[in-house]
Amino acid sequence: MPVRAVRSVATQWRNPNGLPGDELPIEWCGPRAARVGSRSAGKVSGRISLEHYRATFTPMGDGFHGYDPDGALIQLGMPTSGSLLVWFVPRRGEPAELRVEVSTVDPSGSEAKVDAREERAQLSDNGPLRLQLQELEADQPYRLIASFVERGVEQRRVLDVRTAPAAGTSSAFSFLSSSCIQPFAEEKGETIVTEQTVRSLWLYRRRAQGTSAPAPAFALGLGDQVYVDSGGRAMLTGMHRQRARYGRGEAAAFFEAAYRGQFSLPPLVSARAALPSAMMWDDHEIRDGWGAQLDENAREGSELRWEEHLRAARHHFIAWQSFRNPMRSDAEPDVRARALLGHDLTQSPELDFEAEWGASASFFVMDQRSARSAAAARVVSDAQLERLRRWLNRPRFCPTLLVLGSPMPITQLRRPVELVEYLIPARWDDLRDSWWSKACRGQRDTILQLLQSFFRAHPEHRLLILSGDVHFCEVLELSDQGRIFGHEVVSSGLAHDKLHRFGRGSPRNAKALAFGLGSAGLGAFHGPCFAELFVNPALNGPPDVEVTFHTATSADGASLANPDGAMPPRLPLPLSSRASCGEDLLQRFILRPEPGSCPKARAAGFQ
Template sequence: MTLSRRQALTTTGIAALGAGCGPAVAVTAPLGGGAAAGRPDPFRLGVASGDPWPDSVVLWTRLAPRPLADDGLGGVGSRTVQVAWQLAEDARFRKVVRTGTVAAKASGGYAVHVTPTGLAPGREYYYRFRADGHLSPVGRTRTAPARGAMTPFTFAAASCAHYEHGYFTAYRRLAEQDPDLVIHLGDYLYEYAPGSYGGANGAVRKHTEGKCQTLTDYRRRHAQYKTDPDLKAAHAAAPWAVVWDDHEVEDNWTGTVPGSSVPGFTARKRAAMRAYYENMPLRSAARPSGTKMRLYRRLTWGALASFHLLDTRQYRTDQPCDDWLRTGCDDRNDPGGRVLGSAQLSWLDGSLRASGARWDVLGQQIFLAQRDMALGPALKVGMDAWDGYTAERDRLFDVLAASGARNPVVLTGDVHTAFAADLLRDFDDPDSPRVGVELVTTSIASDGDGYRDTAAIAALLAENPHFAHADQRRGFLLARAAPDSLTADFHTLDRISRKNTPSHRTTRLTLPDTARALA
């Protein structure tokens, strides 16, 4: 009998793993004997992988036998821990292809980033770690296909998971879809103090104490989120490619401008960036230096798709007209307003021109299409979206049009509502040229139980004729890329205030090859 990927991960428990190691590939406890064996399980935050290339992928874990320890170091203390790792072609680790040992240190929050190289392209792998006499859970990952491959694949997009607002069931439902890649578009965690950001359900569960301001605060908050079993399941199911939005640091921050009046933003940003790197399966190129962190990058998936991952926070000028929904804000048309910044926009231009892929997918955070929230002749738009930076949006559209990208598709998060929209050169003219399509994933949990207000949706779609879909419920996006089309399925959950609720595919949209509009 051949096990499915999900069955393999489920049935290959720690006892089976120990028995499955042959003598030539066995992982021994790096610290040896009885003392190590008597320590508590350090793998309570699970495992993850990310940024797959054709010949390598990042493997991650972070040691934390007491995840919420007051010092932010997970209860490990101050010692250095030797962590062994294995990468195999099968979930029972009978065909181990790479193995090694790495030191986990207090200075790095006891995080482990391993990047085995020389791997076969387009191959599924399984990985695990061992430390202090304990084996980690098993994760499934894969490498990207070889250059030129046109193999269809499935990717998921997720965003916005507020721990207090609901359970992370959507992550588990996402994992059950067996995606080949997960794109996380930001707001992986929220920095708020307990109860300070209310959702529709109130607080289903509580944040660690205080607003995140120090490195210890951010480490503990990341650890709290990583203890969630549904999030751990999603990380173990597939490699992730992550980019942040604002709440990984602070609500509505841009560049050097804080989103609040709390003092010490520079130190807070430095701490948040360091904790973000420690807790994500990122390559070493993303390691922060002070208050700078390079997150924009391109991942290729054979000749079928290129993922251009963008950072819309770090290089942005301050939002005009006080951040929120506004009418009559002339400053939003300021030519000096920036979202990507000149260097990142120039990089994107080069990345698109070099791609040559059938599908060019831009993973970014804030709503790109014009979104008019007022009924009637007035225009009411959000300043913390591309609507607050119309000149920069025009520059982005110039790049998309001039690059020759065959099928530009933009993935967006942030707004806690699912949308699909055509991207028009002039949003006030429904017949103006299309430059691409935007697919917006709703939140995993932020704002609590969603709802389906059909009258409000109908009015919103009428006000914005370039919209093809809107849904206020929680969930995720699952897309299937093939040479002739890209199919986007919007999955929703009726509620997240209860555990283990089912999800449903509520809408399917199809984008044919070379057609720049939704069908």
């Protein structure tokens, strides 16, 4: 897995006419980082051409062979008990023509073809295709043979996937939770990928493919799956990312290049072809702190300044990410209508979704960007709050794990030392963007009160909140007047452009949130990693829940960890006993750090 040290290697990029262009020097700096020469000097700034933006990164080394940011991709979306979802994007510039054959697979490996009703959706003719295969049996393994043409040659891909359990069935399963995928760092005018990112993506691919243990059932991405505003491939610049590096009319083409460049990274391609996924966006798919900058509806002359940018951001999020998600029953059936903007850019149609996994677990994943406005003290619309209330109170006939996805952590508490951020103007938008800010606290308390009222009335169920955003991982224990009724698992981020040391985790002793609710931190970890949740039916009561974190580095980021891709230990929730004073439970998940492997030449993300 370690990246080979390769120096003074050159590759060619091609200009729009398909002719050889300038050579870009590629260099792997020791064992730590993949590095490619950038055609702009100094820090990310100023206008760039689309051809330059597409050509800024060409990775090499173990795990990145065959990287083709223009190539076709076929991956799996979130299954239901009666359907499977295939997501496909053709090679850039080619039509999205896809054929899929569906077969059942019995325990002996024998296949039998079945007829599945197809439902297709696209936002644009050559853009990503959502293909839902319906009228299938629950909890059954299927083999999909997908055929398409790329560069005039017919390609075939085999996808093995299972439908979700039936509504009344309880079964054990696990799933992955991650956020914040920022693989492209920028250093001295060059785009690099650090080896901590290579290790983290390698671990993610192994778990998706079930290499080290039985594969999870699916994966959730809880925001910032793409960064368009920071790192080595930023298309926005300035302190608050207020300036575009592209020209008028180019936003859509730049967003396509950003999505293709990141979604085509080989470890992610392999993982998402093996493991169904569902995704929600956060600010970095649009702009850092979108909805909290207070200039979202600013005008330049007669035009809304951010209209073109937001239209492209929303179009590409829906086509590349939301197309993998279950569709809300009350959502606009015309997908093109869902991609439209509101007259107020902070009041566009929301894209929250729900999912069921048999009788064991029910999911509600919030959209906290489409209607976010710090000026209006709003994170989500009243309509989304009502959908959340209806989801909580839906009739259920056995104890269930209720999973609330919130891209922003909702039960974290700030420590006094972090109040120094109020003295840093560059952080003011982040302060307005958090659930504990004055502008957001009202809706946060509304959600907490909804949860408190429901779980007081229905103690047979169990709460699990999943979140991301903050670039460190944490487990929080939630209590209501001393009774533990749920947990929040923060998983952020899967790939870092650098090691983030801000955010120290929540206090270990329960502190008041609101209405008698308390929150206590069980530990935090700042390196790149992702969470895996294990759900096991219990005889009397809600399912048992365990969590583990797949960590790529040591706690200080100075060395890599888990070179074998082994399964870390699991942490049962709630804890049978409290951690000893000063013990950080999340440090238990760091497997076999490699001391002394830190390179002499510093690479981004390593001390």
